[in-house]
Amino acid sequence: MRNLIFASLVSVFSFTATLAIAAGPSSKLDTVDIDLTDKASLQRGAHTFMNYCLSCHSASLMRYNRMAKDLGLTEAQVLQNLMFTTDKVGDTMQIAMRAEDAKRWFGVAPPDLSVIARARGTDWLYTYLRTFYLDDSRPMGTNNLAFQDVGMPHILWEQQGYTSLNDSGQLHLTSEGQLTPRQYDAMSRDLVNFLAYISEPSKLQRLALGKWVLLYLAFFFVIAYALKKAYWKDVH
Ligand code: HEC
Numbered sequence: 001m002r003n004l005i006f007a008s009l010v011s012v013f014s015f016t017a018t019l020a021i022a023a024g025p026s027s028k029l030d031t032v033d034i035d036l037t038d039k040a041s042l043q044r045g046a047h048t049f050m051n052y053c054l055s056c057h058s059a060s061l062m063r064y065n066r067m068a069k070d071l072g073l074t075e076a077q078v079l080q081n082l083m084f085t086t087d088k089v090g091d092t093m094q095i096a097m098r099a100e101d102a103k104r105w106f107g108v109a110p111p112d113l114s115v116i117a118r119a120r121g122t123d124w125l126y127t128y129l130r131t132f133y134l135d136d137s138r139p140m141g142t143n144n145l146a147f148q149d150v151g152m153p154h155i156l157w158e159q160q161g162y163t164s165l166n167d168s169g170q171l172h173l174t175s176e177g178q179l180t181p182r183q184y185d186a187m188s189r190d191l192v193n194f195l196a197y198i199s200e201p202s203k204l205q206r207l208a209l210g211k212w213v214l215l216y217l218a219f220f221f222v223i224a225y226a227l228k229k230a231y232w233k234d235v236h
Pocket of ligand 1: 191
């Protein structure tokens with residue numbers, strides 16, 4: 001029995017240790033403070049996603065009408081401003097590009113982004129979006145600090161401009177974009193907020209409901225305990 005307990009403790013410990021290692025060099029990542037209750041930010045993020053990402057990346061676990069409801073938009077608004085690949089609001093977010101074509105163009109097919117925020121974490125995404133830099137050795141002419149030798153080009157170059165890596169491994173802006181660095185950070189944050197939202201659309205409901213479930217369990221514990229005492233009163 002003791003061995004069994006020891007073995008399970010060891011396995012739990014080594015599992016958490018593996019998780020920590022799998023998370024990678026988190027100290028190098030920039031941190032982002034997202035807010036899933038900020039609907040204006042989510043709407044801006046959705047706008048960026050539909051305009052700049054959905055051409056290559058699908059989000060096939062997410063439906064347009066669900067997004068409309070959660071983001072406080074009407075279906076007509078979504079249809080007019082955010083839907084470019086289909087005209088049915090009940091559809092999931094698909095792309096027209098075929099996987100084999102994508103593979104030919106980029107070397108690898110762009111992955112579905114439905115749950116990318118859970119797979120990579122929001123800090124990683126925030127860092128990734130902001131650390132594309134010029135690199136002549138790459139087929140697209142750019143590389144990325146968070147994703148070495150990435151197959152994706154720097155999609156938001158018009159907004160951010162281009163950065164280069166100096167000898168001490170830091171990025172500096174070599175050609176300015178339409179946005180200031182602060183504005184580009186804000187744009188990236190909104191986009192990451194949106195990616196976090198689609199990776200678990202029910203998160204806010206889950207947290208809200210969770211409190212009531214815990215309260216109910218606490219309340220029920222008292223009743224169950226009183227009942228147990230009453231039943232066992234005469235047994236000694
Ligand atoms: C021109 C096509 C294209 C567009 C547009 C595009 N991507 Fe990508 N993206 C790719 C490709 C190809 C990869 C795979 C890179 C690899 O594995 O080397 C990728 C990879 C990624 C990854 C990393 C996935 C992983 O493996 O962890 C993320 C995150 C991502 N893209 C986010 C975005 C976001 C956000 C946008 C919109 C701003 C966007 N992409 C726009 C082609 C594109």
